Structure formats: C-alpha cells, structure tokens
Amino acid sequence: MNQLIVGLGSLGLIGLIVWWFFGKPKSTITNAETTATGQMVRITVSGGYMPNRIQLKRGVPAKLIFTRQDTSSCFDEVVLPDFGIKTKLPVGQAFEVTVDPAKPGNFKYSCGMNMFHGEIIVK
Amino acid sequence: MSTRNLFFLSTILSLPLAVSMFGIELPGGAYTMAILATAVQFGCGWRFLMGAWHAFLNRAANMDTLVAVGTLTAYLYSVYALGSGKAMYFEISALLITFILLGSWLEDLTKGRASKAIEKLLGLQAKDATVIRNGHAVQVPVEQITVGEIIMVKPGEKVALDGEVVEGSSSVNESMVTGESLPVEKQPGDTVIGATINQTGTFKFRTTKVGQDTLLAQIVELVSRAQASRAPIQKFADTVSGFFVPVVLILAILTFDIWYLLLGASVTTALLYAVAVVVIACPCALGLATPTALMVGTGRGAKMGILIKSGEVLESARDIKYIMFDKTGTLTNGKPVVTDIVGDDHGKIIQTAASLEAASEHPLATAILEQAKTEKLPVQPVTQFEAVSGRGITGKVDGRPSLIGNRTLIEDHQIEIPYSAEMSKLEAEGKTVMIVAEARQVLGLIAVQDQPKANAPAVIAELKAMGLEPAMITGDNERSARAVAKQLGIKKVVAEVMPGEKAGEVTAFRTRGKVAFVGDGVNDAPALAGADLGIAMGSGTDIAIEAGGIVLVKNDLADVVHALKLSRKTFGRIKLNLFWAVIYNLAGIPLAAGALSSFGFTLNPAIAGLAMALSSVSVVTSSLLLSRSKI
Numbered sequence: 001m002n003q004l005i006v007g008l009g010s011l012g013l014i015g016l017i018v019w020w021f022f023g024k025p026k027s028t029i030t031n032a033e034t035t036a037t038g039q040m041v042r043i044t045v046s047g048g049y050m051p052n053r054i055q056l057k058r059g060v061p062a063k064l065i066f067t068r069q070d071t072s073s074c075f076d077e078v079v080l081p082d083f084g085i086k087t088k089l090p091v092g093q094a095f096e097v098t099v100d101p102a103k104p105g106n107f108k109y110s111c112g113m114n115m116f117h118g119e120i121i122v123k
Numbered sequence: 124m125s126t127r128n129l130f131f132l133s134t135i136l137s138l139p140l141a142v143s144m145f146g147i148e149l150p151g152g153a154y155t156m157a158i159l160a161t162a163v164q165f166g167c168g169w170r171f172l173m174g175a176w177h178a179f180l181n182r183a184a185n186m187d188t189l190v191a192v193g194t195l196t197a198y199l200y201s202v203y204a205l206g207s208g209k210a211m212y213f214e215i216s217a218l219l220i221t222f223i224l225l226g227s228w229l230e231d232l233t234k235g236r237a238s239k240a241i242e243k244l245l246g247l248q249a250k251d252a253t254v255i256r257n258g259h260a261v262q263v264p265v266e267q268i269t270v271g272e273i274i275m276v277k278p279g280e281k282v283a284l285d286g287e288v289v290e291g292s293s294s295v296n297e298s299m300v301t302g303e304s305l306p307v308e309k310q311p312g313d314t315v316i317g318a319t320i321n322q323t324g325t326f327k328f329r330t331t332k333v334g335q336d337t338l339l340a341q342i343v344e345l346v347s348r349a350q351a352s353r354a355p356i357q358k359f360a361d362t363v364s365g366f367f368v369p370v371v372l373i374l375a376i377l378t379f380d381i382w383y384l385l386l387g388a389s390v391t392t393a394l395l396y397a398v399a400v401v402v403i404a405c406p407c408a409l410g411l412a413t414p415t416a417l418m419v420g421t422g423r424g425a426k427m428g429i430l431i432k433s434g435e436v437l438e439s440a441r442d443i444k445y446i447m448f449d450k451t452g453t454l455t456n457g458k459p460v461v462t463d464i465v466g467d468d469h470g471k472i473i474q475t476a477a478s479l480e481a482a483s484e485h486p487l488a489t490a491i492l493e494q495a496k497t498e499k500l501p502v503q504p505v506t507q508f509e510a511v512s513g514r515g516i517t518g519k520v521d522g523r524p525s526l527i528g529n530r531t532l533i534e535d536h537q538i539e540i541p542y543s544a545e546m547s548k549l550e551a552e553g554k555t556v557m558i559v560a561e562a563r564q565v566l567g568l569i570a571v572q573d574q575p576k577a578n579a580p581a582v583i584a585e586l587k588a589m590g591l592e593p594a595m596i597t598g599d600n601e602r603s604a605r606a607v608a609k610q611l612g613i614k615k616v617v618a619e620v621m622p623g624e625k626a627g628e629v630t631a632f633r634t635r636g637k638v639a640f641v642g643d644g645v646n647d648a649p650a651l652a653g654a655d656l657g658i659a660m661g662s663g664t665d666i667a668i669e670a671g672g673i674v675l676v677k678n679d680l681a682d683v684v685h686a687l688k689l690s691r692k693t694f695g696r697i698k699l700n701l702f703w704a705v706i707y708n709l710a711g712i713p714l715a716a717g718a719l720s721s722f723g724f725t726l727n728p729a730i731a732g733l734a735m736a737l738s739s740v741s742v743v744t745s746s747l748l749l750s751r752s753k754i
Binding site for chain 2: 007010017
C-alpha cells in the first residue's frame with residue numbers, strides 16, 4: 001500500500017513539476033511609457049524579470065529601470081547582448097540602463113548565466 | 124551579510140555538527156544539533172530559500188531551487204526523525220549550505236578577477252591636465268577640456284587626451300593602451316594617445332579627441348560590447364539551462380522511486396540518494412563556461428592591443444583556411460623608398476632626379492626627394508618642366524636638358540639605354556625602375572620599392588605553421604606583386620585590383636574556403652566586412668569600430684598571429700569548459716544516484732554539494748588560466 005502511495009505521489013509530483021515549469025503561459029507584452037526625454041519601462045527583478053516582454057518604439061531613446069529585489073547571485077548581472085550591455089544590478093535600488101532601439105526586431109536579454117530571460121521588442 | 128561572512132558563520136555553526144558525524148555527542152544531544160541546523164538553514168541559507176521562492180512564484184527554477192530543495196529535504200526529514208526517534212541528518216543540510224556558500228564566495232572572487240579588464244582600462248584615464256589658457260598653465264579636470272586646447276605634459280605625467288604634439292619632444296610609454304612594449308618617440312606633428320605616460324621630456328600637444336571619441340574610450344566601448352556578446356557555441360548551454368533544474372528534480376524523484384520501490388531500500392537511503400542527485404547537479408558550470416572565458420580572453424586581448432569584437436568572431440577564427448593581406452601598408456611599410464642606384468655618379472643621378480621630381484606629385488617622387496635629403500644633396504632649379512603622362516618628367520636642370528622616366532620616355536627621346544641587364548634584374552625583383560638622363564646621355568637607374576615590413580616573412584612563416592594559407596591582394600601589376608609575394612613566401616596573389624574591387628575579390632576567394640582579410644580599417648572596410656573574419660590594423664588614434672571582427676590597435680603585423688592564437692585559445696577554453704560542465708553533470712548525477720553502489724561507491728550528499736560548489740569554481744578558474752597561457 002505504502003509503495004502504491006509513493007508511486008502515485010511521485011507521478012503526481014513529476015506531473016506538477018512539468019506543468020508548473022514547462023506549462024508556463026507566454027507572458028503579455030508591456031509597452032514602454034513615453035517620457036519627456038524618450039521612453040521608459042520599469043522592470044522588477046524577483047525570480048525573473050517582470051515584465052519580461054517589453055515593447056519599445058523604434059528610434060526613441062529608452063531607459064530600462066531595473067529594480068532588483070532578489071538577492072540570488074543569478075541576478076548579479078543583466079546582459080543585453082544586442083545592445084552591447086552587460087552590467088551589475090545593485091540590490092534594492094532602481095538601476096537605469098539606457099538602450100538605443102535603432103533597429104526593429106526581437107532582442108533577448110538575460111541574467112549573467114543566461115538562466116532567466118526577457119525580451120525587448122522594437123517596433 | 125556578505126557571502127564570505129555568511130560562509131564563516133555557517134562554518135562555525137556547522138562544525139559541531141560535523142564533529143557529531145564521528146560519534147562525538149554534543150551537549151544537549153539531538154536538540155543542540157536541531158538548533159544549530161535550523162540557524163544554518165534559515166539564517167545562513169535564507170538567501171537560497173528566498174531565491175528559490177521568488178523563482179518558483181515566477182514559474183522558473185535555478186541553482187537556488189536545487190540548494191533549497193536539497194537542504195530542506197534533509198532538514199525536514201531530520202526534524203521528522205527527531206520526533207519519531209529515527210536517524211537524523213542535520214549535519215547534511217548544514218554542511219551543504221556551508222559548502223555552497225564557500226563555492227559562492229570563491230566564485231565571486233574568481234569572477235571578480237575575470238571581469239577586471241574594463242575596470243583596469245577605465246582606471247587608466249587621467250583625472251586632470253595642465254592646460255595652457257590665456258598664456259597661463261592651469262590645472263583642469265579632464266572632462267572640462269575641449270578639442271583644440273594646448274596641454275603641457277611633464278616627465279612622468281599622464282597624457283590626458285588624444286592629440287598632436289606641437290612643441291617639444293619626448294618618449295612615451297604607450298604599452299597600457301596599445302600593447303607596444305617599447306617607448307615611442309614623439310616629435311612635433313606626431314600623435315599622442317590619452318592615458319599613456321610621458322617619460323623623458325616635456326612637450327605640448329593640441330587635443331584632437333575628447334570624451335567618448337578618445338582611443339581609450341573607444342577601446343572600453345569595444346571590449347564592453349565584446350564581453351556582453353554571446354558565442355554561437357553557447358546556444359547548447361542556453362538550451363540545456365532552460366530545462367536543467369526541473370529535469371534534475373524529476374531525476375531525483377525517479378532516483379527515490381528506483382531505490383525505494385524497485386530495489387527495496389529504506390526511505391532514508393532512498394532519500395539520501397535523491398538529495399545527493401539534487402545537490403550535485405550544477406547548471407552554473409554550464410552558464411559560466413562561455414562568458415567567463417570570453418571575459419578573460421577579450422580582457423587579455425585588450426591588454427595586448429588586440430580587440431576581439433564578439434564571441435562570434437572567436438568561432439570564425441577557428442576554421443579559417445586562407446589569410447589574405449592587403450599589400451600596401453599591411454605587408455609593406457606603405458612608403459616607397461629608393462632601394463638601388465645604378466650608374467657611375469650616384470650623387471649626380473639622385474640630385475638630377477630629385478630636382479626634376481621636386482615639382483611632381485607622383486608618390487615615387489617622395490622616395491627620391493627623401494633620398495636626396497638623406498644624402499644632403501640640394502635640389503637645383505628646373506626650367507621648362509614637363510610631366511609626360513605615364514612616362515616621366517623632362518626639364519632643364521640648372522640649364523642642362525634632363526629627364527627621368529621609364530623605358531618608353533627614353534626611347535621617345537631616342538637615347539640609348541646602357542644598363543639593360545641591371546634594369547631587367549631590378550624589375551624582376553618587383554621594383555619600379557626609373558632612368559635618369561642628362562644631355563642625351565643616360566646617367567643611371569634608380570629603383571624604388573615599397574619594402575616589406577621587417578617581420579613580414581617571419582609572420583607569414585608562422586601563419587603557415589598554424590595551418591593557414593597566406594594570400595596577397597594588391598593594385599600593383601602582376602610582376603611586381605609576385606616579386607614581393609615571393610620575398611615573403613606567399614604563393615596566392617591577386618594583383619591589379621582597383622581599390623573598389625577588393626571586397627568583390629575577397630568574396631570570390633571565399634568559394635575556396637574560409638577567408639580572413641587583414642587590411643587597414645579605413646580604406647579596406649568593405650573587404651574586411653566581406654571576409655569571414657576581418658582583421659583591421661590600427662593607425663594612430665582611429666580604431667575602426669565598424670570594420671572587422673578583430674581590431675589591432677598598433678600597426679604590428681605580428682599581432683595578426685597573436686590575435687588568431689588568442690582567438691583560438693579562447694574558443695578552445697570555452698569548448699573545454701563546456702565539455703567539463705557537461706561531463707561533470709553527466710557523470711555526477713548517476714554517481715550521486717548510487718549507480719556504482721554495487722561496487723561500494725556512494726556519495727554522501729554533503730560531499731555531492733561540495734563537488735557542485737567546486738565545479739563552478741573550477742570553470743571560472745579554467746577561464747582565468749587563459750590569461751597565463753602562452754600566446
């Protein structure tokens with residue numbers, strides 16, 4: 001009986017892991033706010049990037065303001081390879097990263113070890 | 124609290140638990156153990172729990188997830204065991220956290236060293252400079268200095284910005300920016316580079332570049348971009364890291380099931396194997412393999428004056444078949460010089476030639492005038508000067524009818540040419556031969572050539588030894604191009620190419636195999652972009668940011684070899700790191716799951732955690748060793 005419970009429990013747990021981690025719905029796109037100097041998006045860093053899909057207007061200077069709440073070393077750095085940016089993110093502070101969305105397209109960004117991802121859509 | 128302090132605190136709290144592993148009972152027994160383990164789990168290990176929780180809420184998993192699941196399983200089971208009188212494993216959860224904190228601390232230290240290059244470059248920038256304003260020397264912060272100002276530099280001082288020497292002379296140590304090991308002499312008219320150090324004399328220079336336009340700022344920008352770039356080989360690690368942690372969690376559940384359900388082991392034994400699987404797996408080693416090697420490789424390159432623009436460039440450099448050089452200014456000095464004078468009176472030949480050439484704008488004229496200057500022969504007045512297109516020059520030098528030109532010009536004037544054999548020999552060597560005549564008599568021959576750089580043959584030989592086939596492209600005629608190529612040991616020659624046709628020729632050459640093109644970044648930009656790998660040789664304070672995958676700050680041909688070796692070594696290190704990270708996980712997980720238990724080999728979960736902590740440290744250390752490898 002114990003064995004049956006353990007077996008079923010394991011299967012259930014595996015199912016939960018698969019559903020929770022691999023069945024994640026695609027997140028919605030957040031548009032940048034227009035400011036006097038260009039456009040701006042606030043991104044909270046806590047177990048990932050929130051929002052993690054942002055849309056910028058092409059040709060308008062953009063500020064991405066990262067606020068890192070997560071002390072996990074995974075988030076020590078944020079890397080935006082297509083914009084040539086790799087920078088450290090301080091914990092508990094709003095940290096500004098300026099990008100020049102000159103070209104249209106979808107550009108990935110990630111943590112230093114490329115475990116957590118975000119996407120910048122330039123239109 | 125810093126990772127280092129947390130590690131020390133965790134060590135102090137875990138030590139009594141470690142001692143208890145050897146059968147020594149602690150005062151207060153199991154309850155003391157529970158208190159100590161709780162302090163480590165929720166005090167020192169709080170960051171892992173929070174990291175895992177934040178990721179979980181975001182439906183993601185990371186390293187913290189593995190640490191949290193592994194340690195919490197051991198801890199909670201021990202709490203249950205405490206209540207039910209079974210065997211406890213408080214020491215495992217506490218030691219795991221201690222070892223992982225040790226790994227994080229070491230990783231921070233090594234990662235810090237790997238990413239020092241940009242900080243070092245930024246640290247080179249001068250803070251202020253002595254500016255001459257209204258005839259007075261004033262100390263001005265460097266950010267307030269504008270283009271066109273005059274700056275005075277004394278011995279031992281830093282050259283604040285890029286500029287051109289206007290007064291005085293000195294030797295300057297440029298090694299920190301260009302990688303040039305020998306001091307460079309500076310005279311009025313020479314360019315100076317910001318952040319270099321003046322050594323012997325005092326001089327003044329006019330600023331030509333400030334702020335983001337300086338060579339140092341451009342180098343910092345380029346290296347920063349390279350370090351933020353990704354190498355295509357990383358794609359594999361990126362794909363794996365996307366599902367790594369959930370898969371490990373599933374493997375741990377399966378390990379428990381196999382031991383408990385199929386092999387009939389106790390819950391405790393099955394649980395310990397499952398915990399070991401969770402804590403031995405290390406996605407960090409995979410994630411660190413490429414960026415750390417890229418950081419060290421590009422940082423070392425910057426120190427040597429070799430700027431590798433991205434991870435993609437490293438991959439391109441690995442399977443290059445042909446290395447094609449632009450001839451003029453790259454393989455040669457880019458400045459024709461007089462190499463031979465044939466005739467009885469060398470002085471008269473040069474003086475007559477220089478007098479005629481003084482009014483000419485032909486590039487070869489400079490070589491002859493330079494020779495006359497060296498031999499201290501004054502230029503004589505010329506009347507009835509006439510430049511005969513494609514042939515030469517005629518005129519009266521000091522009243523005597525004279526001419527300098529090619530064979531056709533002499534034949535047009537029906538003058539007999541006495542030095543035919545010598546002329547043919549010089550022409551066969553790829554030299555441009557001019558005949559000098561006076562009063563219908565040939566005085567002699569002058570041969571001019573843009574000579575190969577002194578180290579060019581050695582560089583070509585080394586590239587061949589590396590398995591590359593050198594080629595040369597030039598606008599020169601076939602015969603002189605082949606003559607220079609022969610001197611250098613180059614067999615493949617593309618001659619008589621107009622400047623605008625170079626890019627097309629490079630593209631055509633790519634049908635034979637992957638081509639690296641070496642040229643100057645300004646004139647050869649299309650050809651550099653058209654090659655599989657463009658290597659732009661720098662000149663002065665302009666580095667071609669847009670052209671080429673590799674930029675050589677100083678104009679030294681040997682850096683082509685260094686750049687290719689560094690690229691290959693860095694890429695090799697990335698492959699080695701990735702291989703190690705994959706093998707570690709592939710071998711470690713079955714080992715932790717007890718695959719070799721029938722041979723008596725099992726892994727204590729605490730040791731599995733130590734292996735995990737050290738695996739990422741070993742990847743970063745391997746990358747750091749790149750800075751010591753021989754280039």
